[in-house]
Amino acid sequence: MVLEAKNINKHFHLPKDFHVLKNISFGVKQGEFASIMGKSGSGKSTLLYILSTMDTDYTGELYLSKQLVTGKSHNELSRIRNKSIGFVFQFHYLLSEFSVLENVMLPAKKLAEKSLAEIEHDAHEKLSMLHIGHLAQQKASRISGGEKQRVAIARALINDPAILMGDEPTGNLDSHNSENVFNIFKRLKEEQGLSLLVVTHDEDFAKRTDRIIEMEDGMIIKH
């Protein structure tokens, strides 16, 4: 398993106690493309924030590549996250005054395991793979919405993560660009054995993934 959650429970305490995630247990296998679906408020984003190690306020255990990450320090988690998890949001969060290339290079510079030349080479490679190599020197503010999301995917892949997570990664895109993103994800799974876990409201998208994990009222009702 690339990712495994065991008995995850979470409460929000304000305005009153609310048991938002109830005994969540499931795993994502190497090379699996899974989606999470469920009504608004069922706890999908809350769960994804825990799985991506950004939220540590829960009980239960979370394993990434068989390593227990629950209980690790803020600094350790930040490093594990940068190295092992790629994250794509509904909004691209690119730095608009930076070039496309600089945006993609940022997480690798932060990790500081490779020379600048290697990082630049890798960033060009990711951009070419996503058919946006010609945009490398363009300012991030000067490209289309669909292109921005592809740059965000390239950035999420720069450290060769074990798993790519997405929170509504096609939520802001038209059907043509959503299809593009789906095909990119599918290709990453098939050609590189990447594992993917994507929260989506788009049933057509979810139906074409390997597995739909269904949430209701903070519980997984099907997986």
Ligand SMILES: Nc1ncnc2c1ncn2[C@@H]1O[C@H](COP(=O)(O)OP(=O)(O)OP(=O)(O)O)[C@@H](O)[C@H]1O
């Ligand atoms: N910081 C918070 N404090 C208290 N309650 C919260 C907080 N964040 C979220 N909630 C509540 O937790 C529940 C789950 O929210 P979450 O955002 O995980 O749902 P979701 O399934 O991702 O919904 P959507 O599909 O609308 O994005 C909701 O009832 C929400 O109102």
